[in-house]
Amino acid sequence: MEAATLIRQSRQRAGLTQVELARRLGTTQSAVARLEGHGSSPRLATLERALRATGHELSLRSTRRKPGVDETLIARQLRMTPAERLRAFETSYAQTRKIAAAARRG
Numbered sequence: 001m002e003a004a005t006l007i008r009q010s011r012q013r014a015g016l017t018q019v020e021l022a023r024r025l026g027t028t029q030s031a032v033a034r035l036e037g038h039g040s041s042p043r044l045a046t047l048e049r050a051l052r053a054t055g056h057e058l059s060l061r062s063t064r065r066k067p068g069v070d071e072t073l074i075a076r077q078l079r080m081t082p083a084e085r086l087r088a089f090e091t092s093y094a095q096t097r098k099i100a101a102a103a104r105r106g
Contacts, residue, residue, distance in 0.1 A: 002038075002040070003040055003041065003042050003047050004035065004038060004040040007032075007036050007040075007047065007050045007051065007054075008036040010050070010055075011032075011036070011050075013054070013056075014054040014055050014056070016054060018032040018033055018036070019032075021050070021053055021054065024053040025049065032050075035050060044058075
């Protein structure tokens with residue numbers, strides 16, 4: 001979630017207007033509007049301060065991202081010797097050529 005959305009939703013859940021949040025932060029309504037604007041990229045300290053002013057707390061967590069590739073295949077390839085990898089590539093290349101030839105005929 002973007003920082004701007006987080007600030008806006010927290011403010012709205014707290015039942016505050018931009019003017020009220022600005023007053024709590026010691027800034028102007030236009031500054032709060034900029035924080036809530038698309039593409040806003042406040043510093044972490046600013047984000048924490050804005051959320052605290054709405055009665056919310058920023059909680060960050062880190063989770064292991066699922067890989068976009070099948071890492072088991074990579075691990076299997078890395079266990080192969082260079083000669084085994086070359087033979088596997090040659091076999092794959094030959095099969096690909098057969099499929100391409102069949103596609104041109106068909």
